[in-house]
Amino acid sequence: MREKRKESLLGPYRVLDLTDEKGLLCGKILGDLGADVIKVEKPGGDAARNIGPFYKDIPHPEKSLYWFAFNLNKRSITLNIEAGDGRDIFRRLVRSADILLESFPPGYLDTLGLGYEGLKQINPKIILTSITPFGQTGPYAHYEGSDIVGWATSGMMHLCGNPDRPPVQITAQQAYCHTSAHAAVGTMIALHHREVSGEGQHVDVSIQESTLPCIMHAAEVWDMMGFNIPRLGDIFPSSRAGLPPLFMRVHWPCKDGQVTWLFGGAAVAGAVASTKALVEMANRYGMAMELKDYDWTTFDASTLPQEEYDRIAAIFTQFLETRTKAELYKEAVEKGIFLSPLNTAKEVSENDQLAARGFWEKVEHPELGDAITYPGAFVKLSQAPWKVWRRPPRIGEHNEEIYVKELGLSREKVLLLKQAGVI
């Protein structure tokens, strides 16, 4: 199997993945690029296998779609690293590993002698990547985290939602995804250093800090202007020099939902053509009204009074409400309008562009007697491409492969350890 992965970016590397839901995606990213990622589950399987949704709504640890989504391209062994024998086996695995991913509370692995200092004794070149809510040290190092707490403490939550309601998160786990992606970056930077210098190291990833980039320039707005951007629902406050911000509508109602569209003029590259094209579309339906009379090539929102903006916006609203998401998006793609529909997962799945680029990956799950369509490559590579190497593993599916064939444990010993709850 290792031979086959020569044509992959990370074929030569082995990753031991001890993470829970905070870091599952990190190992998947490395596995997608060809690394041999071994998910080390506790006997009985990862707790995250109990997170829904489930295949055909059957709640079963081998049917968690949540777990499938973040464990494609991994192998699985079961091991209790707290048991003496488990620790011994784990140490042997560390010798052949390049990277260890974990998301225990800070210090937990040290109590098992498997912290960075302990691992270094076993394998000086090892890279240990630790994912925690706030980092390994500091006043919050031992605070309990969760996806929503990451979203909140990063500053992102304050900026999302309607002004007259509490701040909100996206109705889907996000902070953990950001963290896993940043953990993969930190790991790769450490790996690059190791390949040049031979030196391993400890990568300390914070969920709070991983989610923080999403706030875009909100911290800079405070730093430069002493202004806290508030959450404004479907309005974007466009900052202007020497004038109050222009409150521009971002999400507009249309016939069957909402579309995102920010209109502008000469100051924004491409905006003239975008606005003109939508006005022309409105005009085709006899609904452009006074918008026809604007010269969009010189239209400058940086000096536009709010009342005038609101008047223009009202005409656009009337028109948009008569058109569907699909009609508007088709026009947007053809004419270069800065507009997109608020897609649901169904519409994403049916999107023409994703289909045309072969984004979706049909993965066989023989034990379900079915194939499941997964999101595919995050980057298309002309050589050594992203690939589905294997479907997500069943619980301990590779125990035999790794314990017996690779580590040379006897079947009797495996049987003993199984009964003793070690594997």
Place this chain on the structure above:
Amino acid sequence: MKRKHALDGVKIVDFGWIGVGPMTARELAWHGATVVRVETHRRPDPLRMGAPFREGKPGIDRSAFFTLANPNKYGISLDIAMPKGKEIAQRLIQWADIVAEGYVPGVMDKLGLDYESVRKIKPDIIYLSTSQQGQTGPHAQFQGVGLQTTSLAGFTHLTGWPDRGTGGVWGAYTDFIAPWYIIVCLLGALLYRKRTGKGLHLDNSQFEAAVTFLAPAILDYNVNRRVWNRRGNQHPYAAPHGAFPCRGADRWCAIAVFGDEKWRAFCDVIGNPEWTRDPRFATISGRKENEEELNRLVGEWTADFAAEEVVAMMQTAGISAGVVNKPSELFEDPQLKHRQHFQFMEHPVIGRHAYHAPAYRLSATPFEARMAAPCLGQHNEYVFKKILGMTDDEIANLLAERVITTDADLPEVGVVL
């Protein structure tokens, strides 16, 4: 000799545009890579014309929106659409390990600086193209930015309250997903090139990268035909779970209570008021069924305390909680202070101001704040002389021919972003 930074010696030409390309190169620059950001006054990066500016005063070198994406890079002003500019761009590509570009697909082809052209002069180049929807396919020419792609990928629909239209996802959300995937691939590509001698082309669709962050929702639709909708801060199996009002103007704390054991600890923290003994709240299924009322009651309790007080009380009892930080509060956050998240550097025009550190700390090769983001053309002399070995005369000629651009080449436009 001990290396100082993890990526010392890695060389990047950054033809990026707005967010994703520049942020990708930025991450590598924090860790020692030498990055040359190529810009021109004739078509300035829109971020340079976007607020915030120091004291609200606009200027091509005054935007902290631009500096955010470009610290620790060398900046040159070169018009690569002019034949001589293109020649110099090619010399930079000869020097580089990685080329990064983020224009609408087709722009680099027209300039003759696309992957196929570039690999003829540098066969082992690692060449990144990033765009909203990728280099191929019927929507490749899509004109939107991250704001639109955030809706296209499904995030906007999933944000807000079920009884209303979207509550909106702040900003160009998908711009903050693609870079990390790209960096992993770029660094993987460097290792691959080391093993095989081969370069490669990376075609990143920011839309595609973003969709992977909604994989469970996608699989639920693909398998069960279930469509997810926004539901405020509800969590499938935790309650209470959400943002609760605290003392002060628009101040909130997030609390997440998983399981009955944490629920009992939570009740102890808030002093076991009468309502917590309501049998409807005794089990997780009861709390989920009566979640709206539960949230109201929790909010009545939190409203009497500062957000920091609530968080300290909850965390002492092992309950997941955190302040809903405002941008200003991030600068005072004790944990971010401990990690020195904000890195202050002296910018020639803006003065001393804040930059964001990476999200991880490397024990052996820490990142380093080496220099503020460049003014447009700030490092012309360094790059043209030290990297490309040009003479003073050559540079003077290029300036005279306006191939190297200056303030005189700036377009006249207002400022809106």
